[in-house]
Amino acid sequence: xxxxxxxxxxxxxxxxxxxxxxxxxxxxxxxxxxxxxxxxxxxxxxxxxxxxxxxxxxxxxxxxxxxxxxxxxxxxxxxxxxxxxxxxxxxxxxxxxxxxxxxxxxxxxxxxxxxxxxxxxxxxxxxxxxxxxxx
Amino acid sequence: xxxxxxxxxxxxxxxxxxxxxxxxxxxxxxxxxxxxxxxxxxxxxxxxxxxxxxxxxxxxxxxxxxxxxxxxxxxxxxxxxxxxxxxxxxxxxxxxxxxxxxxxxxxxxxxxxxxxxxxxxxxxxxxxxxxxxxxxxxxxxxxxxxxx
Numbered sequence: 001x002x003x004x005x006x007x008x009x010x011x012x013x014x015x016x017x018x019x020x021x022x023x024x025x026x027x028x029x030x031x032x033x034x035x036x037x038x039x040x041x042x043x044x045x046x047x048x049x050x051x052x053x054x055x056x057x058x059x060x061x062x063x064x065x066x067x068x069x070x071x072x073x074x075x076x077x078x079x080x081x082x083x084x085x086x087x088x089x090x091x092x093x094x095x096x097x098x099x100x101x102x103x104x105x106x107x108x109x110x111x112x113x114x115x116x117x118x119x120x121x122x123x124x125x126x127x128x129x130x131x132x133x134x135x
Numbered sequence: 136x137x138x139x140x141x142x143x144x145x146x147x148x149x150x151x152x153x154x155x156x157x158x159x160x161x162x163x164x165x166x167x168x169x170x171x172x173x174x175x176x177x178x179x180x181x182x183x184x185x186x187x188x189x190x191x192x193x194x195x196x197x198x199x200x201x202x203x204x205x206x207x208x209x210x211x212x213x214x215x216x217x218x219x220x221x222x223x224x225x226x227x228x229x230x231x232x233x234x235x236x237x238x239x240x241x242x243x244x245x246x247x248x249x250x251x252x253x254x255x256x257x258x259x260x261x262x263x264x265x266x267x268x269x270x271x272x273x274x275x276x277x278x279x280x281x282x283x
Contacts, residue, residue, distance in 0.1 A: 006139070007138040010143065011138070066199045066201055067201060068199075068205075069201075069205060069256070087160075090159055090161055092160055092161070094165070095165045096165070098168040103195055104190075115190055116190070119194035130163050130165035
């Protein structure tokens with residue numbers, strides 16, 4: 001006949017085994033593509049004044065160049081990806097949040113800056129689990 | 136069932152479940168890439184709006200596609216994003232001394248949601264559409280890309 005202490009020991013061992021199985025099953029990671037885009041560098045660009053050479057000097061080499069007739073547009077991008085995951089025995093919960101800094105600069109036929117469009121939100125990438133609301 | 140039997144059953148279940156973690160896994164994955172344009176801001180855009188107004192309202196697009204030869208007929212500005220979640224089942228088993236096989240099934244749909252703004256030759260907004268990116272872009276797109 002099992003004694004009460006032995007039953008408790010068994011339950012404690014089962015609980016401990018369950019807890020141990022959860023340890024080491026959580027992870028977070030992050031990765032980047034390209035360097036971040038400086039808001040100050042973007043703010044320094046002046047439509048109607050800045051030339052393509054000055055834009056490249058401020059922001060570096062573009063990721064993409066698109067010809068638009070005799071005009072053109074350059075793209076600058078920086079991505080930040082944050083991952084979080086949790087394994088509960090055979091069930092896993094994973095989340096990936098990718099946010100980007102992105103700038104498009106448009107040039108006229110004389111390679112003078114005509115328009116700038118910027119979205120700088122890479123810093124808003126967050127670690128979260130699938131059931132959590134996105135920030 | 137006595138307390139001892141319950142404890143033994145729990146321990147046995149855990150003991151059996153632990154080895155399966157290496158070969159059978161059920162996972163829920165959520166993937167989020169960028170954000171869709173704010174619908175209230177999108178609704179403010181009208182045909183004839185300038186490129187400057189559109190950029191000010193929605194920020195930088197994800198992609199620019201030239202329309203016609205070398206973009207001579209205007210361009211499309213694509214704002215793409217993804218917010219998807221789905222369950223997946225992954226099973227794997229050893230096949231030999233140095234090989235293993237796996238079978239993966241994902242219900243996750245990776246189609247991109249997109250808003251596409253079409254601009255005319257003078258870079259004025261002609262129209263905008265939203266939906267799946269694959270369904271929105273014209274077939275005769277012309278993008279000239281210079282990669283390093």
